[in-house]
Amino acid sequence: MGLGLGWIGWIIIGGIAGWIASKIKGTDAQQGIFLNIVVGIVGGLLGGFLLKLVGVDMTGANIFLSFITCLVGAVILLTIVQFFNRAKK
Numbered sequence: 001m002g003l004g005l006g007w008i009g010w011i012i013i014g015g016i017a018g019w020i021a022s023k024i025k026g027t028d029a030q031q032g033i034f035l036n037i038v039v040g041i042v043g044g045l046l047g048g049f050l051l052k053l054v055g056v057d058m059t060g061a062n063i064f065l066s067f068i069t070c071l072v073g074a075v076i077l078l079t080i081v082q083f084f085n086r087a088k089k
Contacts, residue, residue, distance in 0.1 A: 047073025
């Protein structure tokens with residue numbers, strides 16, 4: 001993720017992406033702002049990793065593409081967590 005946003009920018013993008021992903025997956029009531037930020041940032045790492053696997057280079061990506069990557073990664077992450085939570089029950 002080659003944007004020069006700094007850690008505050010990634011917290012903001014991660015928080016927004018994590019919050020929207022939690023709304024999409026219906027987990028917002030269970031998560032607070034901190035967990036939304038964590039989900040968004042980890043989702044961004046996951047999304048970037050998956051894009052790298054298929055040969056997409058995110059170096060120099062604009063903020064919109066970075067946000068979409070975080071959002072999609074966060075939705076995937078929440079889907080995986082929900083799958084394992086259902087399997088435990």
